[in-house]
Amino acid sequence: MLKCEVERPHGRVWLAVWLAVLLVPATLVLGALIGPGLMCHDPSKAELARFAARRYAHEGYPSWLATHPGQTCPRALRELDEYTGGSADRDPWGRPFVMICSDHGLVVVSLGENGVTSSE
Numbered sequence: 126m127l128k129c130e131v132e133r134p135h136g137r138v139w140l141a142v143w144l145a146v147l148l149v150p151a152t153l154v155l156g157a158l159i160g161p162g163l164m165c166h167d168p169s170k171a172e173l174a175r176f177a178a179r180r181y182a183h184e185g186y187p188s189w190l191a192t193h194p195g196q197t198c199p200r201a202l203r204e205l206d207e208y209t210g211g212s213a214d215r216d217p218w219g220r221p222f223v224m225i226c227s228d229h230g231l232v233v234v235s236l237g238e239n240g241v242t243s244s245e
Contacts (some may be wrong), residue, residue, distance in 0.1 A: 170216075170217035170218065170238065171237065171238075173216075173217045174216045174217050174218075174235035174237070175235075177211075177216070177235075178216075178222060178233040178234060178235055180209050180211075181202060181205050181209060181222065181224075184208060184209055185205030185208040185209040186199075186205060186208075186230070186231040188205075188208035189204060189205050197228065198226030198231070199224075199226075201214075201224075202214045202233065216235035216236070216237075217235075218235075218236075218237070218240075220235070220236050220240060223235075223236065
């Protein structure tokens with residue numbers, strides 16, 4: 126009968142077990158404490174301006190067009206407020222959004238922090 130004995134690396138196994146026992150809970154605790162802070166993203170003013178401009182152009186304007194047959198452009202951006210659920214016709218820097226109407230649609234632009242077009 127052939128007997129084969131394999132030496133077991135006891136030291137390495139115990140080290141791996143202890144590392145797992147210590148590191149896994151520590152990682153979970155750190156993730157629970159630090160993770161929510163990393164996941165919460167405070168949008169910048171530029172992101173807020175882009176969001177509001179897109180909302181006017183892509184939500185408010187099509188709804189306005191549907192209820193104003195024969196018209197292609199609102200007189201003021203405020204006319205779209207009832208369709209966007211807000212009244213933010215000013216960008217995060219307090220400047221009014223610029224509305225550009227054409228036969229192809231509506232473009233809404235924020236002049237940004239410095240108040241100059243096409244600087245970003």
